[in-house]
Amino acid sequence: MDRIKRNERLAALTKLLTASPNQLFTLSHFCEMFGAAKSTLSEDVDILCDVYKRFGLGRLDTVTGAAGGVRYRPYIEREQAVAFLEGLCRELQTPSRLLPGGFLYLSDILSMPDIVRQMGIIIAGQFYDEAPDFVLTMETKGIPVALMTAQSMGVPLVIARRSSKVYEGSAVNINYVSGSSGHIETMSLSRRAVVEGQRALIVDDFLKAGGTAKGMIDLMSEFNVQVVGTAFVMATAHNAKRVIHGEKALMVMDEPEGGKLSIRPAEWLL
């Protein structure tokens, strides 16, 4: 094989690191791959650190010590995150998005890959230190953003279902009260989906009273899993009936008044 030039190594390193976010690679791993010395790779990593910083492309962390190496974490700078969410809020305030009953049409936004990717990166950025073992969501609309959060964190996604399915094997079912409607609903999770002692990050699309999120927290306690955080794409403002606390929502929505929608980026982001 020809000697690989620095140019080429940097491009290849970028692709490899960004394809496996939050995974620690040893320098030796790359030395072998490229047939280059450790000092050379170390210089490569320094160059990439600078480039990523300069272009706002995420963070390249060097972890020292025996279990050390280099790790890429997608990251969106605060100003960029706010600009992205402000753009979304403008789009979501289009009057035609207001549905009968005061509901907001959000489904298109919630399954556009590039939009949910950015949402996932912003959410993940808040929870790296909590080191969750998996991301949990309740079907259906939160799945894309939860998947992208899981991808950024390099952990699996776990999906709770509305009822147990034959192809999920034995399952734990719980009943919970939907906060907004007051109805009793069921939530089901395959017994083999998670392992006792793990740490869960809950990600979902919409927070009103929080009945579903509370259900997920209760479900996790059945599995002896600790919930290390809750994040949502959208939350309603000033909900006195809310049963969960400490959540991170990306956007906040006022109760629609006279057919007018008011949506803004959440305060903790500003």
Add this chain to the structure above:
Amino acid sequence: MDRIKRNERLAALTKLLTASPNQLFTLSHFCEMFGAAKSTLSEDVDILCDVYKRFGLGRLDTVTGAAGGVRYRPYIEREQAVAFLEGLCRELQTPSRLLPGGFLYLSDILSMPDIVRQMGIIIAGQFYDEAPDFVLTMETKGIPVALMTAQSMGVPLVIARRSSKVYEGSAVNINYVSGSSGHIETMSLSRRAVVEGQRALIVDDFLKAGGTAKGMIDLMSEFNVQVVGTAFVMATAHNAKRVIHGEKALMVMDEPEGGKLSIRPAEWLL
């Protein structure tokens, strides 16, 4: 701003191009961003083309003409795709994955970001020429792989639901016969989710008789949308009752016999 070195430009270009797969960027766009001449950027692109080819990192296409530019498409080479699927098949043949009723436990695999990302890239690679406007799936288990397929193709994901929801607005509902059970089921899609005349790629997790896929095809014809292909993670082998044809499945599974699972990569891949 300091003059940006080639090294740095290549790393930044790689990140920008891979973050927006299948999107055409004009060279002028990058010239402005980096303050570099068109001839310089043109050389950069040539270098990256070679690097990606050499490391199997996807394809960088240069499109000529007035509407031309450069476009990144994720791509997994055939041998790599087969090796990846062979590894998955081995994992899926673990006896504990066989559930009562002959069902296969697949949910964990279907929501691991890195696995569904690779599946999405392999599926997308088969359908770039069909130029779908969106990827369609039916909730729930196929959503992650369908989202990743949509991301690779740079198009939105559209999710059909089992029933119409207040937050989806007015919807088109159809009834269809679930091929395996013979039961009548309902499928619902918001009227505003798709536009007449668009082209759809159907992606789902499991193909048995194909009742659900047939339902999605019928649903699309209600919207005057053309289905340009159907793809699945897994299909059962030799299903005489199958009601759809021409599908691409990644893996094929024999009817479990005496508790033994037999799963292999699909033949069209070999």
